[in-house]
Amino acid sequence: MKASARRQSWLIALPVMALLLWTVVYPNVAVIAGSFENGLGHWREFAASPADREALWTSLVISVASVFASLAIGVPLAFLLGRFEFPGRRLLRAVATLPAALPPLVGVIAFLFLYGESGLVTRVVQRALGMAEAPWRLKGVGAIVFVHAYTMYVYVFLFVSAGLERFDATLDEAASGLGANTWQRLRRVTLPLLMPAVAGSALLVFMNALGSFSAPYVFGGGLRVLSTQILASKINGAMGLAYVETTVLALSAVAGLVLFRWLDSKRKYTLASKGGRTRRTIRSRPIQVLMTVASAVIVMALVLPHLMVILVSFARDGAWTTQVLPPEYTFENYRRLFTEAELWKPITNSVSMALIATAANLVVCFIAGYLIVLRKFGGRGLLELLVALPWAIPATAIALGLAATFNRNDLLTGRVLLVGTFWILPLAYFIRDIPLVASAVESSLRQMDASLEDAARGLGASWMMTMRRVILPAARPGLVAGGLLAAVTAVGEFVASVVLYTHSNRPISMEILAQLRALAFGTAAAYSVLLIFLVLLMTLAARSFEERLA
Amino acid sequence: MTGAPDGLARSENKDDKGGRGPLALNGVTRRFGEFTAVDNVSFEVGPGELLALVGASGSGKTTTLRMAAGYEAPDSGTVTLGGKDITRVPPERRGFGMVFQHYALFPHMPVEDNVAFGLEARGVSKVDRLVKARAALASVGLEDAGSRPIQSLSGGEQQRVALARALVIEPQALLLDEPLSNLDPTLRHAMRDDLRAMLRRVGVPALFVTHDQEDAFAVADRIALLKKGKLLQVGTPEELYNAPLSREVAAFIGRGSIVPAIDKGSTATVTIGGVARDLNVTRPKGVAPHLETAFVVLRPDALELSRSAGVLAWRGRIANRRFAGGVIVYRVQLADGISVDVESLSGEAHEDDNVSISPLKGPFPLVPT
Known part of the structure; x- marks a missing residue:
């Protein structure tokens, strides 16, 4: 690459790098530095606190248990749907990814309505068995892992399904031709080849579970995990301790990441994308009936949370006490959402903050993706690291970093007062979604022939024209898909919001929590339905936008 | 690529030569919905004989091979080995050696483990299967490749590993799907001779599929010509030509x-x-x-x-x-x-x-x- 081109790359890269260093790296450095503000004092405090040691241990236990629970559901389901044909398969396949469409807090609430002490399923079981009290309590590690398994098995299911689809069927045939029985083939050929998919999804579940906030916050009871401990310390004003807890949480995440990468590094092969295996049709009548019944049960279990939230959204607040189902139904909840200014505010807040964050994501990630994929310059590795970094840091840690950094105006140390203003949440959403949008843009650009840029320049196009007519259209599918994902996660965001929100910029998720605390279940559910509706609306908008352009 | 390996003892043993006798397809038919892929095809391959199934793509030759191997069940007709009906025997219990078109080598195992896989499935001890795998590799001229990863092999080497993997289980029959089609022309001509020599040495019925009549003429004893699922003619290359x-x-x-x-x-x-x-x-x-x-x-x-x-x-x-x-x-x-x-x-x-x-x-x- 010519020196002038290299200089140009750096010229474009510097503002982006500076922004990322300032908003992503600096806050985390500030947290680590803060944890040492009085030497090892805060660290000693952490080590001496039984509550914090318990929180660390519980966080790790929940994360590992969530991984195994998600694998236990996701892997068999992927095999069942990928390898067999049976009545009801299409319906099951259609709803299998539904849990991922629920914003995290909404999933938790749905479980509360279903399996909580006064939940539908709990009451039905209680009545059926004639018990005086609820047969179980939705509390503690078990409850958290239960919710995690429901929402996070989707990662495992999607990864393993994709792996099975790419799986070269002749490998299985070769193994059977060489005399291997079904079990030997599974153990020696199929599972080893699916390991990358299994490991990749397990890592995703681990990271999500470790950073998870909503389930421990709502179901934890007296249970302590790191993410909730951080918020508690911050509320108590023990910022030093909060910094230590945040550092420990981030280090746990990075340790998990490194461990999985190391396990995966021994693999030298990739799956050839051939596939071609047809599903085996189940012919035995009893097994057919059994599988149909089983899939009906699974479909119900997957759809029930969504249905329950919709049902409760029509329940009159305060009327649902000891009955199995809410006794009174009304449109009042929705009417109030749209007519009362105080209730309408969170909706406009969430939508505008999500759009601002997404717009920033699109600009920054497009430039970063362009530099990473199409420009071979010295800063490429650093830029790649910078855009991937927020993925490795749990959202609570990101939020605390922002709280620690942008809490006063001090130009000398690069601090601006954002905490307590509207802008702190869009900034947090922007940071959280950088890896998502950047990787979508990168994968789109990687499919583009790298010589197209040279060809355009060779035909006399200016740099601006090349960007507009060649690079931007190539990146567009990634921008649309990444932008959609970013907007969808931002509009329902809870984990960073709970650390940073103020009354005036409170998002929908915080309002759901407030309504829940006031036992206004109907209003909380109506917000949840609205959130699901917003997600749907954005998906449709993105799709029609993409279709109109394509 | 000369010298009979210990791993292929059967082929050297006079009493046992040819395994369990000829492989025969008797009026096999296979339909996929309305489409008849293979229509009432019959032929027999004797021990030590090399039969080429030749036809254009879509002629049903691969489906025919897959029925012989047990990966497809015929809708009607039978497959027999030495007169014994094996139509319903699953592939893992047929004991046939199959070489796939793209070789189907296990990407997560080194060469040696690939070759030893069939022995592992048969419960052969680790030491024994390693010895036999090495011998089989030597018989295809790859004695030093045992610990190499599959990804480091060239196309021709992969093909020979696939062949060694099929031979080491002392197969009752050998089935090869387009064994030469993925090789570059120079290698392809050399492999024709090697393939013929090796298959003759094993002394079991060998059936191979090809769309290339030159390959068929160069390697096969007899040729079965298929078109649109029907068998047009079976005979020696000379018979088909003249x-x-x-x-x-x-x-x-x-x-x-x-x-x-x-x-x-x-x-x-x-x-x-x-x-x-x-x-x-x-x-x-x-x-x-x-x-x-x-x-x-x-x-x-x-x-x-x-x-x-x-x-x-x-x-x-x-x-x-x-x-x-x-x-x-x-x-x-x-x-x-x-x-x-x-x-x-x-x-x-x-x-x-x-x-x-x-x-x-x-x-x-x-x-x-």
């Missing part, structure tokens, strides 16, 4: 023009541009003594090109001239829209020259419609 049963067989074998003729028993009359010539013909077995419509195959080596105008010769113009090793092949456009290829040792004639073509002694293959 006595094709039908116009379709002759067309597939190629190397010659098929021209209409009047059948007169031991001769046939071919008229081109008003010049009629009586040609000696070979009649395929089982056809009527006098055919209503008949064709004769004019092969390039059975015709003679001359630059002088003979009275009894067919007149034409050279459309194309091609150097083919020791000979020049001319494509000559004759009258009545017929063109023929002619081999000539002389390179004197050139494109657009007017020439005359005369048939040599023959005999010429006669085929019905």
Whole structure:
């Protein structure tokens, strides 16, 4: 690459790098530095606190248990749907990814309505068995892992399904031709080849579970995990301790990441994308009936949370006490959402903050993706690291970093007062979604022939024209898909919001929590339905936008 | 790639030579919905014999092979080995060695583990299977490749590993799906000879699928020609070349023009541009003594090109001239829209020259419609 081109790359890269260093790296450095503000004092405090040691241990236990629970559901389901044909398969396949469409807090609430002490399923079981009290309590590690398994098995299911689809069927045939029985083939050929998919999804579940906030916050009871401990310390004003807890949480995440990468590094092969295996049709009548019944049960279990939230959204607040189902139904909840200014505010807040964050994501990630994929310059590795970094840091840690950094105006140390203003949440959403949008843009650009840029320049196009007519259209599918994902996660965001929100910029998720605390279940559910509706609306908008352009 | 390995003891053992006898398909049919992929196909492959299943893509040859291997069940008909019905025996209990088109080597295992996999499945001890795997690798000329990852092998090496993996289980039959199609032309010619030598040494029925009639001619003892799921002819390469049963067989074998003729028993009359010539013909077995419509195959080596105008010769113009090793092949456009290829040792004639073509002694293959 010519020196002038290299200089140009750096010229474009510097503002982006500076922004990322300032908003992503600096806050985390500030947290680590803060944890040492009085030497090892805060660290000693952490080590001496039984509550914090318990929180660390519980966080790790929940994360590992969530991984195994998600694998236990996701892997068999992927095999069942990928390898067999049976009545009801299409319906099951259609709803299998539904849990991922629920914003995290909404999933938790749905479980509360279903399996909580006064939940539908709990009451039905209680009545059926004639018990005086609820047969179980939705509390503690078990409850958290239960919710995690429901929402996070989707990662495992999607990864393993994709792996099975790419799986070269002749490998299985070769193994059977060489005399291997079904079990030997599974153990020696199929599972080893699916390991990358299994490991990749397990890592995703681990990271999500470790950073998870909503389930421990709502179901934890007296249970302590790191993410909730951080918020508690911050509320108590023990910022030093909060910094230590945040550092420990981030280090746990990075340790998990490194461990999985190391396990995966021994693999030298990739799956050839051939596939071609047809599903085996189940012919035995009893097994057919059994599988149909089983899939009906699974479909119900997957759809029930969504249905329950919709049902409760029509329940009159305060009327649902000891009955199995809410006794009174009304449109009042929705009417109030749209007519009362105080209730309408969170909706406009969430939508505008999500759009601002997404717009920033699109600009920054497009430039970063362009530099990473199409420009071979010295800063490429650093830029790649910078855009991937927020993925490795749990959202609570990101939020605390922002709280620690942008809490006063001090130009000398690069601090601006954002905490307590509207802008702190869009900034947090922007940071959280950088890896998502950047990787979508990168994968789109990687499919583009790298010589197209040279060809355009060779035909006399200016740099601006090349960007507009060649690079931007190539990146567009990634921008649309990444932008959609970013907007969808931002509009329902809870984990960073709970650390940073103020009354005036409170998002929908915080309002759901407030309504829940006031036992206004109907209003909380109506917000949840609205959130699901917003997600749907954005998906449709993105799709029609993409279709109109394509 | 010489020397019999210890791992292939069966092939050296005289009493056991040929495993359990011939592999036979008896009237097998396979339908996929409305489409009949294989239609009532029968043939037998003896111990030590090499049969090539030849056909264009979609002819049903791979489906036929997969039925022989047990990966597909025939809708009707049977598969037998040494007279024993194995139609319903699953592949893992047939004990056949199969080489897949893209080799299907396990990407997560080194070469040695790939080769030893079939022994592992049979519960052979670790030491024994390593010894046998190494011997099998040596037999294909890869004694030093044992610990290499599959990804580091070239196409030809992968093919030999796949072959070693199929041979080490001392198979009852060998089945190969397009074993040469993924190799570059130079390697392909060398592998033809190696493949034939190795398969002969094992001494079990060997069935291989190919779309390339040159590969089939070079490797096989006999050829089964398939078209649209139907078996057109089974025979030695010479039989298919010299006595094709039908116009379709002759067309597939190629190397010659098929021209209409009047059948007169031991001769046939071919008229081109008003010049009629009586040609000696070979009649395929089982056809009527006098055919209503008949064709004769004019092969390039059975015709003679001359630059002088003979009275009894067919007149034409050279459309194309091609150097083919020791000979020049001319494509000559004759009258009545017929063109023929002619081999000539002389390179004197050139494109657009007017020439005359005369048939040599023959005999010429006669085929019905």
